Amino acid sequence: MTGPLEPPARPLDPAHGRHLLLQMLRVRRLEEKCVELYSAAKIRGFLHVYIGEEAVAAGVLETLEPDDAVLATYREHGHALLRGVPAGAILAEMYGCVEGCCRGRGGSMHLFDAATRFYGGNAIVAGGLPLAVGMALADKMSGRSRATVCFFGEGAVAEGEFHESLNLAALWQLPVLFCCENNLYAMGTALGRSESQTDIALKAAGYEIAAWAVDGMDVLAVEDAARRAVEAVRAGGGPHFLELRTYRFRAHSMFDPERYRDKAEVAQWLERDPIALLRASMEAAGQLSAQEWSQLQADADAEVTAAVGFAETGTLEPVEDLARFVYSERTGDRAGERAGDNGAGAGGRRSRP
Amino acid sequence: MKSSYREALRAGIRDAMLRDERVFLMGEDVGSYGGSFAVSLGLLEEFGPDRIRDTPLSESGFVGAGIGAALAGMRPIVEIMTVNFSLLALDQIVNNAASLLHMSGGQFNVPIVIRMTTGAGRQLGAQHSHSLEGWFAHIPGLRILAPATLADARGMLWTALQDPDPVLIFEHGSLYNVAGELDDDAGAVDIDTAAVRRPGTDITLITYGGTLPAVLDAAGQLEAGGIDAEVLDLRTLRPLDDAAILASVRKTHRAVVVDEGWRSGSISAEISARITENAFYDLDAPVGRVCSAEVPIPYAKHLELAALPSVDRITAAARQAVSAGG
Ligand SMILES: Cc1ncc(C[n+]2csc(CCOP(=O)(O)OP(=O)(O)O)c2C)c(N)n1
Numbered sequence A: 001m002t003g004p005l006e007p008p009a010r011p012l013d014p015a016h017g018r019h020l021l022l023q024m025l026r027v028r029r030l031e032e033k034c035v036e037l038y039s040a041a042k043i044r045g046f047l048h049v050y051i052g053e054e055a056v057a058a059g060v061l062e063t064l065e066p067d068d069a070v071l072a073t074y075r076e077h078g079h080a081l082l083r084g085v086p087a088g089a090i091l092a093e094m095y096g097c098v099e100g101c102c103r104g105r106g107g108s109m110h111l112f113d114a115a116t117r118f119y120g121g122n123a124i125v126a127g128g129l130p131l132a133v134g135m136a137l138a139d140k141m142s143g144r145s146r147a148t149v150c151f152f153g154e155g156a157v158a159e160g161e162f163h164e165s166l167n168l169a170a171l172w173q174l175p176v177l178f179c180c181e182n183n184l185y186a187m188g189t190a191l192g193r194s195e196s197q198t199d200i201a202l203k204a205a206g207y208e209i210a211a212w213a214v215d216g217m218d219v220l221a222v223e224d225a226a227r228r229a230v231e232a233v234r235a236g237g238g239p240h241f242l243e244l245r246t247y248r249f250r251a252h253s254m255f256d257p258e259r260y261r262d263k264a265e266v267a268q269w270l271e272r273d274p275i276a277l278l279r280a281s282m283e284a285a286g287q288l289s290a291q292e293w294s295q296l297q298a299d300a301d302a303e304v305t306a307a308v309g310f311a312e313t314g315t316l317e318p319v320e321d322l323a324r325f326v327y328s329e330r331t332g333d334r335a336g337e338r339a340g341d342n343g344a345g346a347g348g349r350r351s352r353p
Numbered sequence B: 001m002k003s004s005y006r007e008a009l010r011a012g013i014r015d016a017m018l019r020d021e022r023v024f025l026m027g028e029d030v031g032s033y034g035g036s037f038a039v040s041l042g043l044l045e046e047f048g049p050d051r052i053r054d055t056p057l058s059e060s061g062f063v064g065a066g067i068g069a070a071l072a073g074m075r076p077i078v079e080i081m082t083v084n085f086s087l088l089a090l091d092q093i094v095n096n097a098a099s100l101l102h103m104s105g106g107q108f109n110v111p112i113v114i115r116m117t118t119g120a121g122r123q124l125g126a127q128h129s130h131s132l133e134g135w136f137a138h139i140p141g142l143r144i145l146a147p148a149t150l151a152d153a154r155g156m157l158w159t160a161l162q163d164p165d166p167v168l169i170f171e172h173g174s175l176y177n178v179a180g181e182l183d184d185d186a187g188a189v190d191i192d193t194a195a196v197r198r199p200g201t202d203i204t205l206i207t208y209g210g211t212l213p214a215v216l217d218a219a220g221q222l223e224a225g226g227i228d229a230e231v232l233d234l235r236t237l238r239p240l241d242d243a244a245i246l247a248s249v250r251k252t253h254r255a256v257v258v259d260e261g262w263r264s265g266s267i268s269a270e271i272s273a274r275i276t277e278n279a280f281y282d283l284d285a286p287v288g289r290v291c292s293a294e295v296p297i298p299y300a301k302h303l304e305l306a307a308l309p310s311v312d313r314i315t316a317a318a319r320q321a322v323s324a325g326g
Helices: A014-039 A054-061 A077-083 A087-094 A128-142 A154-158 A160-171 A200-205 A219-234 A263-270 A274-284 A290-312 B005-019 B043-047 B059-071 B083-097 B150-162 B209-224 B242-252 B267-282 B301-307 B311-323
Strands: A069-073 A118-122 A148-153 A176-182 A210-215 A240-245 B002-004 B023-027 B052-054 B075-082 B113-118 B143-145 B167-172 B179-181 B195-198 B203-207 B229-233 B236-238 B255-262 B288-292
Touching (some): A014 A219, A014 A274, A014 A290, A054 A176, A054 A240, A069 A128, A160 A176, A160 B059, A176 A200, A200 A210, A210 A219, A219 A240, B002 B150, B005 B043, B083 B113, B203 B311, B209 B311, B229 B242, B255 B267, B267 B288
Parallel strands (some): A069 A118, B023 B052, B203 B255
Antiparallel strands (some): B002 B179
C-alpha cells in the first residue's frame, strides 16, 4: 500500500469542484487577512500562515464526519476554519477577545473548539501525535467507529514522539489517520538536512502502517486518498498515514527573513498553486464560468470581512478572570462525573457569528 | 484488615476498575509482569489486557495517549515506573495535560491520573531515586498527591479519578512494604486538605509521603525529650493547604519542613516562604528545613543515608528551632 497512490479516475462533479475551490479560497483569504492584520498590529504573537497548503486541509477535512476528531499544529487556522470553527471566532481569538474560540487564552497557535471536535492548535512539534493515539484508543475501547485525524509537519518526523506514536497506533491497531504535511522545510531546515530517510511514507510503512504519498497540491488527489484512508480507519483497518507533498508560499512565520530557499524554487512551486490548478482544470473542462469564479471569490471575501467586523467589536475578558480555567470550575458535585467526551466543559459556549 | 501500602494501592485500582468501565490502567509492565512494584499484580487476570494495558518503553507516547484518551472520555490511570522516567514525558504532562483546559478557554478537561514511584532509600542510584514531585508542584493545572498512609494509598485514587483535572500521584518506593491495619470499609479520601497525624503544641513538623514515618519517629523522640511536636502531613503538594499549615504554625509558633527533594528551589522553600509571608509575627524561630543533600543520590548505603533526611537531622532541626528565641 506504500508509495505514491494511483491518481483516481475522476469525472469531477462541477458543483463539488466549486465547493472545494471555495474551501481553499476561504482559507487563502482568511490567511491573507491575518497577514494584513498582523502588519497592522491587530494580531500579535507568532503567526504562521498556510498559504499554498490549502489543498491538504480542504481535501482531508472534506472526508470527515462531525463525530471525527481533528488535531493540528500551530499552522492551523485553515484546519479550524474548514472543520467548522467560525472565521469570526478564529479572528476574535487572535484579537485576544472573549468571543474567540478559546476566550483569548489560546491565540493563533492554540485554536480549540469542542463543538467541532477540533483539538488544536498544538505548538509543540509532534506534541499532538500521542494525543491523537490516545483519542483513537478511547474510541476503540468504547467500540465507536470514528476516526481521529492528526496533522503535523515533516519536521515532526525527527521527534521521538512521532516514532512512539506510530508504533503505538500500529501495535494497538487504532483508528487514527496521520497526515504529514510535507512542505519540505522545518523553519529553515530542509528535509534532507534533518532526515537520513526522506521518504516519509516509507518510514511510516516501517511501522506496518498503510502509508501513501500524495500530491498535496492536487486537492482531488488529497481528497481521494483521504477518503480511502478514513473509510479504512473507521472500518477498523488500523492506522493509516498520508504524506501530503506540499509547499508553503510564505515564510515560516512573520519573523522569518527566508534566507534558506531561493526565489526560483518558490517560483516553481507557485506554478503549482492548488487553487489555480483546480481552477484551470475546471475552466478547461468548461466547468467553471468567469462569473462563477468571481462569485466564489466574493463569497470568501464577504465571510472574511464579516469575521473582521466580529473580531473588531469583540470584548476583552476581564483581567479579574485571569485565573479561570487553570483548574475546572466545580459546581457542587465534581464535574468529573460527566459521561462521554470531555468537551464543552466549564467554559460553556459563547455566542458566535 | 491487615494490608500493605502496595495492597492498598491495588485495592484502590481494582475498586475504580469495578466502579467505572471508563477506567483503565496503562504503563510499562503493568500487565503480564504485574507492575514493576507489583502494585497491579493479578489485575491482568481479572480485567484482561484491554484494561490492564502493557505499553512499550515510550513514556512520552503512552502518557500522551493517556491524555488523549482522557480528552475523548476515558478515565485512564497511567503508571510511570519512576519519577525519573517521567522526565521523558514532561512535554506531555506540562504542555498538554496541564495546559489544555486553559488554552482552550475552559473547553477541554483532562481527567487523567498519572501514578509514579518517587524517592530514595533503596540503593538504586541516582537515576532511580530522585524526588521530583516538588517540580511538578510548580505547574499550574496539575494536582499533586503524595499518599503517606494506607488509607490514603487506598482512597486517593478514586477521588483523583473523580477530579476533572490531571492528577499526579507520587508513591514513595520505601512505603510499598509498609503494612498495618486498614479499615474494612476504607474508601475514597479527601484530597483537598492536609492532615494532622500527631497533634502537638511546641513545634510543627511539616512533611508528606515517604518522610512521614521518619518524622513521626522524630516526634516520638522529641516527646521523650520534653518537646511536643505536631506532625502535619501535606498529602497534596498542589494546591497546598495553606490554611492547615498556617493554623498549625499559629498554634505552635515554630516550624520545620521535611522534604526529600533538594533544598534549592524546593517545595519546602515554597512552604517556608508562605509561612514567612503570612505568619511571620507568629513565629518564635526561623522556619527550619531538612532536605536531601544537594547531590545526585548515591548508591553506597552510607552515602545514600547521609544524603537523606534522617530522624536525627529532623530532631536536631526541631531542637534548634525550639531553643531559638522565646
Ligand atoms: C518541540 C519543538 N521544538 C522546536 C519548536 C520550534 N519550531 C516551531 S515550528 C518549527 C518547524 C516545524 O516544521 P514542520 O514540522 O515541518 O512544520 P511546518 O512549520 O513546516 O508546518 C520549529 C522547529 C517547537 N515549536 N517545538
